[in-house]
Amino acid sequence: MKKTLITGATGSLGQLVVKNLLQNVETDKIAVLVRNTEKDIVKEYQSKGLDVRVADYNNLEKLQEAFKNIEQVYLISGSDLSARLEQHKNVVEAAKANTVKHIFYTSTVKKTESTDAPLAPVVNSHLKTEQTIIDSGLQYTILRHNLYSDVVPMFIGDKEQLLKTKSIYLPTEDGKVAYVPREDFADAEAKMLISPKEHINKIYEFNGNEKISYQQVSEILTKILGEEIAYVSPSVDEFEAQMKEVGLPTEIVGMLSMFSQGIANNEFDFDTTDLEKILGRKTKTMQQFLTEVYA
Numbered sequence: 001m002k003k004t005l006i007t008g009a010t011g012s013l014g015q016l017v018v019k020n021l022l023q024n025v026e027t028d029k030i031a032v033l034v035r036n037t038e039k040d041i042v043k044e045y046q047s048k049g050l051d052v053r054v055a056d057y058n059n060l061e062k063l064q065e066a067f068k069n070i071e072q073v074y075l076i077s078g079s080d081l082s083a084r085l086e087q088h089k090n091v092v093e094a095a096k097a098n099t100v101k102h103i104f105y106t107s108t109v110k111k112t113e114s115t116d117a118p119l120a121p122v123v124n125s126h127l128k129t130e131q132t133i134i135d136s137g138l139q140y141t142i143l144r145h146n147l148y149s150d151v152v153p154m155f156i157g158d159k160e161q162l163l164k165t166k167s168i169y170l171p172t173e174d175g176k177v178a179y180v181p182r183e184d185f186a187d188a189e190a191k192m193l194i195s196p197k198e199h200i201n202k203i204y205e206f207n208g209n210e211k212i213s214y215q216q217v218s219e220i221l222t223k224i225l226g227e228e229i230a231y232v233s234p235s236v237d238e239f240e241a242q243m244k245e246v247g248l249p250t251e252i253v254g255m256l257s258m259f260s261q262g263i264a265n266n267e268f269d270f271d272t273t274d275l276e277k278i279l280g281r282k283t284k285t286m287q288q289f290l291t292e293v294y295a
């Protein structure tokens with residue numbers, strides 16, 4: 001395997017990809033990009049002998065230094081929606097200026113590309129990044145991710161909250177999502193990094209094997225918790241007003257509302273099985289995932 005740099009290596013997905021790679025390839029084939037060396041996970045990487053490179057996506061010069069002798073970059077999209085297109089352009093620029101031959105990029109599935117769609121800020125920055133990578137002349141593999149199963153607990157709250165409110169309150173109507181746990185993305189994508197040739201210049205749609213609505217999530221949780229958990233889909237205005245009234249920060253309300261509207265518009269309702277083919281198995285079901293989190 002070529003020397004691969006995993007960006008976002010201090011984050012949830014990045015850590016899982018690094019863990020997966022470490023089980024399957026020599027440590028000296030893996031480098032990690034971090035921006036904050038004070039994090040415990042960075043110390044852990046150092047103690048394992050991983051090649052730790054330090055740069056922020058905002059800093060082109062540092063990225064250029066960090067990419068020396070790297071052949072593949074696994075680019076995890078940045079979390080700052082308004083800044084990330086420019087950040088990703090820096091990563092591509094730094095890759096081009098170095099020995100990098102191949103970029104893997106974690107993008108998003110989408111149905112609507114309209115600039116006034118609820119999810120436009122998310123989708124547009126991903127689409128423009130995809131195009132920047134394709135236009136760069138580097139080999140590319142675009143990994144279009146459906147939503148993480150891991151966002152469900154973030155959207156609906158923990159066990160204590162659910163047992164108190166006995167309801168899921170989100171304006172997702174009857175929209176369905178083909179969720180994938182982060183660990184399944186990490187498993188598949190580590191495999192791809194180990195055998196990159198067959199994935200050169202390909203775009204994949206990575207979806208889970210089952211599509212689930214929040215009505216179904218509430219039915220699964222009713223069984224797991226042994227208490228009736230109702231599903232309520234308010235109007236978007238009612239939802240935003242209610243969330244602000246209970247004191248949720250505006251940014252979080254906006255994020256919940258944006259993704260809920262995307263779900264209601266069926267932006268995540270996909271059937272493709274690219275991921276199952278690469279994994280060689282089906283993705284974890286929502287029943288399994290929620291049992292692990294809530295039982």
Ligand SMILES: NC(=O)c1ccc[n+]([C@@H]2O[C@H](COP(=O)([O-])OP(=O)(O)OC[C@H]3O[C@@H](n4cnc5c(N)ncnc54)[C@H](OP(=O)(O)O)[C@@H]3O)[C@@H](O)[C@H]2O)c1
Nearest residue numbers: 008009010011012013014035056057077078079146147148
């Ligand atoms: N499909 C989905 O459902 C879904 C859900 C959530 C997020 N996402 C996207 O997928 C990405 C990975 O998800 P995750 O759960 O692993 O997110 P995460 O835990 O927040 O990790 C994000 C990683 O990116 C790094 N990063 C952010 N901005 C950076 C910058 N300017 N320069 C260098 N590194 C930077 C972070 O570094 P620090 O540790 O220093 O902050 C962290 O390592 C997210 O960033 C987001 O774009 C997708």
